[in-house]
Amino acid sequence: MPELPEVETIKEDLRGLVVGSRIERAEVTDSALVEQPPEGEFVRRLGGARMTGARRRAKHLIVELDTQDALVFQLKIGGQLLLVPPVEEPEDSVMLVLHLEGGRRLFLRDQTGFSRARLLREEELEERFADLGPEPFSAEFTVRYLRERLGSRRAQIKSLLLDQHLVSGIGNIYADEILYDARLHPRRRANTLSEGEWEALHGAIRSNLAAGIEHRGTTVRLYRDVLGRAGEHQNHLRVFERHGRPCPRCGAEVVREKIGGRPTHYCPRCQREDGSAEDGVQLELE
Numbered sequence: 494m495p496e497l498p499e500v501e502t503i504k505e506d507l508r509g510l511v512v513g514s515r516i517e518r519a520e521v522t523d524s525a526l527v528e529q530p531p532e533g534e535f536v537r538r539l540g541g542a543r544m545t546g547a548r549r550r551a552k553h554l555i556v557e558l559d560t561q562d563a564l565v566f567q568l569k570i571g572g573q574l575l576l577v578p579p580v581e582e583p584e585d586s587v588m589l590v591l592h593l594e595g596g597r598r599l600f601l602r603d604q605t606g607f608s609r610a611r612l613l614r615e616e617e618l619e620e621r622f623a624d625l626g627p628e629p630f631s632a633e634f635t636v637r638y639l640r641e642r643l644g645s646r647r648a649q650i651k652s653l654l655l656d657q658h659l660v661s662g663i664g665n666i667y668a669d670e671i672l673y674d675a676r677l678h679p680r681r682r683a684n685t686l687s688e689g690e691w692e693a694l695h696g697a698i699r700s701n702l703a704a705g706i707e708h709r710g711t712t713v714r715l716y717r718d719v720l721g722r723a724g725e726h727q728n729h730l731r732v733f734e735r736h737g738r739p740c741p742r743c744g745a746e747v748v749r750e751k752i753g754g755r756p757t758h759y760c761p762r763c764q765r766e767d768g769s770a771e772d773g774v775q776l777e778l779e
């Protein structure tokens with residue numbers, strides 16, 4: 494499931510591999526992909542456009558075109574952008590093919606079928622993203638922002654981390670890893686966090702997302718980069734989908750349960766629901 498580090502990796506790949514190329518023709522092979530404008534217009538406006546840049550906002554991937562349009566992808570659960578060649582042509586689940594000059598093709602493949610695309614005028618972009626929370630690496634995203642924006646909420650901290658209006662780019666995998674690092678139980682009410690815990694949470698958000706980018710994303714199942722390669726960050730996860738295995742910090746068994754409707758993984762000894770630290774476990778706050 495592409496979150497900030499995976500979309501960031503794909504964006505960097507696009508910059509290195511396809512930005513600068515002209516789209517000779519767009520071919521929509523699954524109409525469910527196109528949200529805006531109507532499919533015929535979507536195809537027509539892409540034909541002949543040159544890709545001039547690639548950006549990321551939250552989990553959205555934005556391809557800038559020389560036509561004042563921006564092609565915005567939401568890769569949702571299983572969306573992959575694959576460059577053929579060198580990647581072999583996908584045999585199934587193709588939603589879009591961009592035929593590029595020079596005979597290359599950029600495929601959007603999604604085995605879950607949930608990926609969506611929009612073609613927006615530059616001026617529509619800002620409006621589209623107006624209600625997204627700050628980027629975790631922006632200057633605006635401070636400990637103070639977190640505490641002031643979330644600190645009076647009674648909601649569970651995990652649900653708030655996933656809320657794209659509050660902070661953008663975090664999904665289920667990184668949320669569990671972030672809370673593990675910050676030693677916060679996913680069900681902790683935000684209004685019970687101490688100043689030190691807000692600092693730990695802020696640090697853990699940045700360090701986990703940075704590590705995910707450094708490792709070119711997390712491949713649990715479907716995520717691939719533009720050259721079809723899996724990420725590496727799955728080899729560095731401590732709790733996500735590691736239930737039944739020992740916590741790398743204390744050895745207690747990692748558990749999995751549904752919290753806020755999402756499968757959630759945590760160490761019941763390091764992340765105590767009442768916020769206390771177990772005897773002998775030192776709370777290390779950065």
Ligand SMILES: [Zn+2]
Binds near residue numbers: 740762
């Ligand atoms: Zn533990």
